[in-house]
Amino acid sequence: MLVSFPIGLWVTALIFNLIALGQDNGSLFAAGFYCVIAGCVGAVLAAVAGTIDFVSVVPPQSSAKNRGLLHGSLNTLVLLLFIYIAYRQGSPAVRPDGLTIGLMVIGVIVLGISGWLGGTLVYRNQIGIDRRYAAAGKLKERTLTGWERPVCNQSELADGQVLLAQVGTDRIVVGRCSEGLFAFSDHCTHRGGPLSDGALVECTVQCPWHGSQFDIRTGRVVAGPAEEKILVHEVEVRKGEVYVKPKSTQKSQPAGKEPKKAA
Ligand code: FES
Known part of the structure; x- marks a missing residue:
């Protein structure tokens, strides 16, 4: 302005x-x-x-x-x-x-x-604009001191909602879709757009910059222009608290439907 x-x-x-x-x-x-x-x-x-x-x-x-x-x-x-x-x-x-x-x-x-x-x-980059659709709610943000800290409570996210967590230099998005809770990198592999600002529909997130779509369960590219999958993180729910594990390119495990026992 x-x-x-x-x-x-x-x-x-x-x-x-x-x-x-x-x-x-x-x-x-x-x-x-x-x-x-x-x-x-x-x-x-x-x-x-x-x-x-x-x-x-x-x-x-x-x-x-x-x-x-x-x-x-x-x-x-x-x-x-x-x-x-x-x-x-x-x-x-x-x-x-x-x-x-x-x-x-x-x-x-x-x-x-x-x-x-x-x-x-x-x-185009939508800096300073919250362009997510209304049902996504206000973006929740957290800063964690370490990966051992819970990101949120599993009840905090409704279907289609995401939360952005900063863990050190990593920006992790936790989102809930019909198959449970999943975590993935906020970094779009096309040109680095913020996926936490995108729309999460079913288990697909769409980058707000150029529209690339990714499956948040696996990181797979659903639609370009991105060609490289996004990083997904393993999610674990213990006593209702959601924990995210450090970087992994392996398939993410759904969580949030059937809370797992403490490891
Ligand atoms: S930066 Fe995400 S689609 Fe271009």
């Missing part, structure tokens, strides 16, 4: 300056100067929100992580450029020279490229 401020204000600053050039209008040059300053403030605020998203929401080892890095780098470059533009002009009473306006044009072009990347992050 905050990106509207730097984009709108910096583009407006350029428009004001171009019109002012034709009319030799000092008031418009001054308005352009103030727009540049206000855009810099808006950019700093947007950068705070963007950094939080980059660190906490964008899935690791994904195409969105690389895209986010490029997006953030270009935005930082543009912010520094507009700070320099304001510094060069120095005051609203000063008419900007040709180089200053040229730099503004370059800034707006780079801003357009970076904005396109940002739009891709939001609309």
Whole structure:
């Protein structure tokens, strides 16, 4: 939401300056100067929100992580450029020279490229959007100190619902389908999309980024573009608590219908 401020204000600053050039209008040059300053403030605020998203929401080892890095780098470059533009002009009473306006044009072009990347992050990668269907409920998230800790209670998940657990650097999704509870990696093997954000229908989860589908019982690819199966984890239910075992490519065991005895 905050990106509207730097984009709108910096583009407006350029428009004001171009019109002012034709009319030799000092008031418009001054308005352009103030727009540049206000855009810099808006950019700093947007950068705070963007950094939080980059660190906490964008899935690791994904195409969105690389895209986010490029997006953030270009935005930082543009912010520094507009700070320099304001510094060069120095005051609203000063008419900007040709180089200053040229730099503004370059800034707006780079801003357009970076904005396109940002739009891709939001609309294709769905960063900051909960796009799961209503019956999936609100996504539950847990951070575990180790694999020996229970992920959740088996009663917490209804059919079609998932839970995202962070165990060290691993992001594990526990989901319930008609055949019980299953656990699998949150990492889509296509481009790293977050499967916990996808729809779980029957025992198939669909990646929200490009629609790959995986059987959560085996990790098998049901539909592409992904070609490689996802990692599945063994699940065990003891006294109603759900435990997930570390990485395994073996077929996952259903749990949750018939609670197993403690190992
Ligand atoms: S990242 Fe492309 S389908 Fe999952």
